[in-house]
Amino acid sequence: MATVTQQPPPPRAPSPSPPPAPVPRVKPARRRGRRTPYLLLLPGLLWLVVFFVLPVAYQASTSVQTGSLEEGYEVTWHFATYGDALSAYWPQFVRSVLYAASATVLCLVLGYPLAYLIAFRAGRWRNLIMILVIAPFFAGFLIRTLAWKTILADGGYVVGALDALHVLDVTSWLGWTAGDRVLATPLAVVCGLTYTFLPFMILPLYTSLERIDPRLHEAANDLYAGPATTFRRVTLPLSMPGVVSGTLLTFIPATGDYINADLLGSTDTRMIGNVIQTQFLRVLDYPTAAALSFLLMAAILCAVTVHIRTSGTEDLV
Amino acid sequence: MRTTHDTDARGGDVRLTGLGKTYGAFTAVHPLDLTVPEGSFFALLGASGCGKTTTLRMIAGLEEPTSGTVHLGDQDVTALPPYKRPVNTVFQSYALFPHLDVFENVAFGLRRRGVKNVRKQVGEMLELVQLGEQARRKPHRLSGGQQQRVAVARALINHPRVLLLDEPLGALDLKLRRQMQLELKRIQTEVGITFVHVTHDQEEAMTMADTVAVMNGGRVEQLGPPTELYENPRTTFVANFLGTSNFIEADVDTRSGDDLVLKAGGGRLVLPSARNSGPTAAGGKVLLGVRPEKIALVHADDAGRVPEGRNRITGRISDSSYLGVSTQFVVDSPVCTAFEVYVQNVDRDPRLVPGAEVVLHWNPAHTFGLDAAQSLLAGTVDPAGVETAGKEAI
Numbered sequence: 238m239a240t241v242t243q244q245p246p247p248p249r250a251p252s253p254s255p256p257p258a259p260v261p262r263v264k265p266a267r268r269r270g271r272r273t274p275y276l277l278l279l280p281g282l283l284w285l286v287v288f289f290v291l292p293v294a295y296q297a298s299t300s301v302q303t304g305s306l307e308e309g310y311e312v313t314w315h316f317a318t319y320g321d322a323l324s325a326y327w328p329q330f331v332r333s334v335l336y337a338a339s340a341t342v343l344c345l346v347l348g349y350p351l352a353y354l355i356a357f358r359a360g361r362w363r364n365l366i367m368i369l370v371i372a373p374f375f376a377g378f379l380i381r382t383l384a385w386k387t388i389l390a391d392g393g394y395v396v397g398a399l400d401a402l403h404v405l406d407v408t409s410w411l412g413w414t415a416g417d418r419v420l421a422t423p424l425a426v427v428c429g430l431t432y433t434f435l436p437f438m439i440l441p442l443y444t445s446l447e448r449i450d451p452r453l454h455e456a457a458n459d460l461y462a463g464p465a466t467t468f469r470r471v472t473l474p475l476s477m478p479g480v481v482s483g484t485l486l487t488f489i490p491a492t493g494d495y496i497n498a499d500l501l502g503s504t505d506t507r508m509i510g511n512v513i514q515t516q517f518l519r520v521l522d523y524p525t526a527a528a529l530s531f532l533l534m535a536a537i538l539c540a541v542t543v544h545i546r547t548s549g550t551e552d553l554v
Numbered sequence: 555m556r557t558t559h560d561t562d563a564r565g566g567d568v569r570l571t572g573l574g575k576t577y578g579a580f581t582a583v584h585p586l587d588l589t590v591p592e593g594s595f596f597a598l599l600g601a602s603g604c605g606k607t608t609t610l611r612m613i614a615g616l617e618e619p620t621s622g623t624v625h626l627g628d629q630d631v632t633a634l635p636p637y638k639r640p641v642n643t644v645f646q647s648y649a650l651f652p653h654l655d656v657f658e659n660v661a662f663g664l665r666r667r668g669v670k671n672v673r674k675q676v677g678e679m680l681e682l683v684q685l686g687e688q689a690r691r692k693p694h695r696l697s698g699g700q701q702q703r704v705a706v707a708r709a710l711i712n713h714p715r716v717l718l719l720d721e722p723l724g725a726l727d728l729k730l731r732r733q734m735q736l737e738l739k740r741i742q743t744e745v746g747i748t749f750v751h752v753t754h755d756q757e758e759a760m761t762m763a764d765t766v767a768v769m770n771g772g773r774v775e776q777l778g779p780p781t782e783l784y785e786n787p788r789t790t791f792v793a794n795f796l797g798t799s800n801f802i803e804a805d806v807d808t809r810s811g812d813d814l815v816l817k818a819g820g821g822r823l824v825l826p827s828a829r830n831s832g833p834t835a836a837g838g839k840v841l842l843g844v845r846p847e848k849i850a851l852v853h854a855d856d857a858g859r860v861p862e863g864r865n866r867i868t869g870r871i872s873d874s875s876y877l878g879v880s881t882q883f884v885v886d887s888p889v890c891t892a893f894e895v896y897v898q899n900v901d902r903d904p905r906l907v908p909g910a911e912v913v914l915h916w917n918p919a920h921t922f923g924l925d926a927a928q929s930l931l932a933g934t935v936d937p938a939g940v941e942t943a944g945k946e947a948i
Contacts, residue, residue: 460663
């Protein structure tokens, strides 16, 4: 999203202190103990400064520049770019949030039962299922998305089956699909997004479910809670950290994604990622692209803050 | 659910009929018949893996029996899931809900049953277990003893017909464990609910329970009040698992009145027939048992001062350890190579040192007889016992 750059990366920041070489032995133990944490932080900090802080600062400056490719750009603090970008592209913004939210909900609906199964019921199959969950990572992202193009192809088995079951009538009425086509519709894009980000939902969910002591289920059973109540009062609240991190890991990248909309969608399903990509690489309107990136970042930060506040996971152990 | 208004079926006795559990080829609990009378404090005692926890879990409904039935009073609860049984459990390591505070943990069962007056009842229960101050704390901020009391309160507040306790004191240090033993006993007396307590700690079972069932290898070895189990064990497992016993291999010689006279290593020893669970016919092999503290020890020079009518054997002290309140002697005798004797340190005889020739004597009424066709060592080497000893040493 915001890190797409059109120029060579800015010069490396001069390193403020020597690289984290082995600490000299002559130093007294107590001083070495105090400095070690900072030395360990250094490589990560350097990486962040060079590849995150500087590009973001650079884009921030780009977003308030005016000019043209021929005459060159200069900073004129032209904040109107933000307003113009928002009024021109707000439908894509709304669409991105809707698609990402739908994909997140679908991931949760598909991922929670699977994570629950792996954590509590899989027994000796646990590792095998875990491998299957992360197996898609072994194939390239583009290949997998292109495969969906084949799966959802017009007249293919999937579309044929959905048509025969009259599912397409319902989805077309809802505006998710168009006639007997699935490809190049919102449904295809949401399916692609769901597929792409499902493992990012399952893994944190599994981690938090797996940490729940099965004896808590027995204790709830013992205290007059049937299976459904036990899930609602014990399992679900205790898995909230996993739900929150899973939805964040799905929603944030899904909002900025443009590959799925590009390959599985049409011009009517363009997301904000596609707009930013086009502005940067085709139209070469760098200030608008940079402004859109920052608007997206701000929107996501707001959504995340609200999400964490309302889910009340801070006081979970 | 019959838990709230079950005055008609108030019977709180637990009746297990042919209750058994197998896992594949492994039999965890052999079909078991057992009745726990209403209002009693009942302990299932045994080493880890003896089937005691499985038995408890079958009563709770957390484990499905392979055979047999569980009755609470007149009600057959065998087919009921745990959340429909009028039974509550205090789990090993407590299983408190980490996302709920103390108050909500204790209120959990009441809320599920839609009981009124939750606030008042929980408040009273927290007073009973002295946790009123901690009501709004999360379990992880409590000490082990406090967590244990929350677990007891969470179960007791539902007024179960039976309270099941699965090694509830196992995670506590020795001092706290002693204190909680008394506390639990006090609560049980106060509320009058039937308690079924699973433990591997024989001392805990003996201090708390009215009736103890000693389990071994999925079977109940012996059942009775603690004094009876200790004074008159009927198997070597019980004799060794509850305290220490000395054994002498002997042959039945004659019967005289209510007593049996046995021959052992050339001497004669007397055993009341009522205390013999071994063979009684002449020539039968019997293991004669006697507890170390029942034995008196005198120097061989004073052998004449031993009163008539006592069982006596001779030997040589091979080891002695002074423990302040008492001295433990190990005596090497022709009938038993390592006879243990505990002598109270009232008037210490300076001649009783390793190497001294001594006479051991005891009242025949303290002798018990067992069938010689069983291992002398049953119940002596048990992992749980070692674990307990290790904890106490700290």
